[in-house]
Every structure is written in C-alpha cells, then in structure tokens.
Amino acid sequence: xxxxxxxxxxxxLLAGFILLIALSVGFIILISFLPFGSGGEKIAxxxxxxIGVVEVFGAIMTSDETVKQIKEYxxxxxxxxxxxxxxxPGGAVAPSQEIHDAILAARQKKxxxxxxxxxxASGGYYIAVAxxxxxxxxxxxxxxxxVIMNLMNVQELMGKIGVQPMVxxxxxxxxxxxxxxxxxxxxxxxVQDMIDDVYGQFVTAVAxxxxxxxxxxxxxxxxxxxxxxxxxxxxxxxxxxGMEEAVKLxxxxxxxxxxxxxxxxxxxxxxxxxxxxxxxxxxxxxxxNEVAFHKPGVYYLWSMN
Numbered sequence: 275x276x277x278x279x280x281x282x283x284x285x286x287l288l289a290g291f292i293l294l295i296a297l298s299v300g301f302i303i304l305i306s307f308l309p310f311g312s313g314g315e316k317i318a319x320x321x322x323x324x325i326g327v328v329e330v331f332g333a334i335m336t337s338d339e340t341v342k343q344i345k346e347y348x349x350x351x352x353x354x355x356x357x358x359x360x361x362x363p364g365g366a367v368a369p370s371q372e373i374h375d376a377i378l379a380a381r382q383k384k385x386x387x388x389x390x391x392x393x394x395a396s397g398g399y400y401i402a403v404a405x406x407x408x409x410x411x412x413x414x415x416x417x418x419x420x421v422i423m424n425l426m427n428v429q430e431l432m433g434k435i436g437v438q439p440m441v442x443x444x445x446x447x448x449x450x451x452x453x454x455x456x457x458x459x460x461x462x463x464x465v466q467d468m469i470d471d472v473y474g475q476f477v478t479a480v481a482x483x484x485x486x487x488x489x490x491x492x493x494x495x496x497x498x499x500x501x502x503x504x505x506x507x508x509x510x511x512x513x514x515x516g517m518e519e520a521v522k523l524x525x526x527x528x529x530x531x532x533x534x535x536x537x538x539x540x541x542x543x544x545x546x547x548x549x550x551x552x553x554x555x556x557x558x559x560x561x562x563n564e565v566a567f568h569k570p571g572v573y574y575l576w577s578m579n
Contacts, residue, residue: 322535325524326353329538330373333575334365334397337372343539344373348380353537355385355528357520358405364397364418364575367472374479377404385527389520390414390511395499397574399510400476403483406527408511409520414502417510418576419480419495421473423465428453472572484509499576 326347330340347353358377364370377386381404388394388402390410395418402408402416410416432439432454439454450461457465477495481488486509494500494508505511513523525534 323354323525323528323530323532324352324537325521325528325530325534326350326356327359327536327538328356329359329361330398330401331361334362334369334373334401337369337376340373341376344376344380346539347537348383353384354530354534355387355524356380357517357524357536358386358388358401359391359517359520360388360394360398360402361391362398362401363393363395363577364400365573366397367421367572367574370397370400370574371475373401374404377401381406385524387520387524387527389517390416390502391517393576395576396420400479400574402511403480405483407513407523409513409515409523410502410505410511411516412502412514414505415499415576416502416505417494417500418497419476419491420497420574421469421476421572422497422575422577423451423469423572424577425451425457426453427456429455469572476574480510 326343328340328343328347344356344358347356356377380386386405388405388408390398390402390408392411392414394402394410394414394416399416399419439452441449441452441454443449447461447464450457450464473495477488477491480486480491480495484491490509494510500508500510502511502514506514513519515523521534521536524530
C-alpha cells in the first residue's frame with residue numbers, strides 16, 4: 275500500500291517538473307523577442323561598411339533615447355556615417371534642440387544625413403538642419419519654421435456651471451495663460467517676447483545649418499509648411515528622394531564603395547514597442563500629436579488645429 279506522504283510528494287514533484295518545463299518554454303519564447311547585442315544594437319553583416327540609422331517618429335517630447343543612439347553611433351568606429359530618418363511634426367522645443375546639438379557633435383566625427391519621410395516639419399526640420407545634408411521626397415511636408423503656444427479660455431463655461439476660480443499668487447505674471455480669465459495686454463507682451471526669443475533661436479539654427487542669411491530664413495519662416503519640391507527650390511533641403519537615395523548619398527559622402535549595411539537600434543521588448551509605436555498605429559498619429567500639443571509649453575510643432 276502506497277504511503278500517502280510519498281504519493282503526495284510524487285504528485286508535488288510532478289507538478290513542479292511540469293511547471294519548470296512550462297517556465298523554460300515560456301522563457302525561450304520570451305528571449306526570442308529580445309534582441310541582445312552591443313548597446314542593444316542589431317549587428318550588421320561582417321565585412322560591410324555600416325551606416326547607423328536613427329529614427330525620429332511622431333511628436334518629439336523626449337530626447338534621451340535618440341541622443342543616446344546618436345552618441346553610440348558617433349563613437350562606434352565600425353559605423354562610417356549616420357542617417358537620421360525623420361517622420362515627425364515636431365514637438366517640444368528643448369528635446370528638439372538637444373537632438374539638434376547631438377547631431378552637430380556627431381558631425382565632428384562622421385557624416386550625418388537627414389532623410390524625411392511623410393513629414394519633417396517644425397521641430398522635425400529643426401533636427402534636420404543640423405545634418406550635413408537633407409533629403410526628402412517631393413511630396414514630403416516640411417518647413418513650418420516657427421513657434422507656438424496653445425492656450426484656451428473657459429471663463430464663460432465656468433460661469434455657466436457656477437464655478438468661480440480663485441487664485442492667490444506671488445507676482446503679476448505667475449498665472450499668465452490661465453484658462454479661467456483673459457490675458458492682460460502686459461501678459462500678452464511677456465508671452466510674445468518669449469515666443470519671439472525662441473523663434474529667433476529657430477531662425478538662427480536654420481541660417482547656420484543651411485548657410486543662409488537670417489533675413490532670407492525669416493522670409494520663409496512664417497509657419498507655413500512646404501512640399502519637398504518647394505523646400506528644395508527655397509534652399510531648405512538639398513536633394514529629393516526616399517530612404518534608398520538617402521543611403522546612396524550618405525555612402526557617397528562617407529566614401530563607402532558598394533552597398534553599405536544599415537544598423538538600427540533595437541530595444542528590448544521590441545515586439546511590445548511595435549504594437550504601441552507610431553509605425554504600427556500611424557492612423558492614431560493625430561491623437562498622439564494633439565495630446566502633445568495640449569501639454570503646457572512652447573513648441574516647435576506643426577498642427578492643423
């Protein structure tokens with residue numbers, strides 16, 4: 275007769291063994307989705323000259339990961355040049371400037387080409403002007419050189435529902451831009467002076483990047499978007515073409531003969547990122563951009579609203 279304790283132990287061991295097998299299979303499946311390599315990069319074919327590709331997609335609200343990739347490619351001696359692939363309406367000012375500065379630093383070591391897809395406007399264009407060359411499609415929308423701050427006034431609505439806001443502040447301009455009252459003339463001047471200063475920074479960056487007089491930039495920098503054709507005619511981009519042409523141009527600038535290997539940064543949990551990314555959910559880009567646009571701040575951002 276089987277000892278009840280022994281039988282129980284056998285069942286426990288069997289259950290544990292099955293659980294271990296299940297966990298092992300799950301672990302194998304999981305790591306198959308996790309690309310590992312130096313710095314999280316995808317290693318290109320051995321023996322080929324390599325070009326690093328940095329993708330800037332969607333609204334630019336942060337810069338850390340993009341700047342990190344640019345610095346990694348700039349330091350990597352196996353990477354001969356860098357392409358910044360842009361599909362963005364722009365975004366917050368500071369992240370756009372940080373990526374712009376990282377590109378300028380990378381150019382001290384190797385050639386950098388900006389390649390625009392559907393959209394490379396405002397902050398997206400600000401990033402591009404830091405590159406050695408800019409290439410875009412004839413139908414790409416670019417330009418939108420300007421600054422915007424989105425504010426709203428809900429004073430009348432608050433009155434209709436019986437809400438009376440009360441503010442205690444330390445200075446005249448502490449609640450400038452409040453949604454609960456109109457701005458005073460003095461507040462409007464303070465905000466406009468700030469916008470003009472940030473706009474001037476944009477104009478200066480374009481003038482330096484495109485080797486163009488600031489007066490000429492200001493003629494073009496009224497906030498409008500241009501097609502790729504128009505941008506080339508106005509001197510805002512260098513060449514017309516897609517990613518394939520961008521690779522050829524970059525290889526030529528870097529002195530690469532033959533077809534180069536493209537190296538793209540791959541993050542862990544890439545499969546999950548793809549499910550949430552702009553590339554997989556392009557139809558929701560407008561929502562992502564609007565969320566960014568309504569976050570308080572000053573923006574290099576193109577918006578149709």
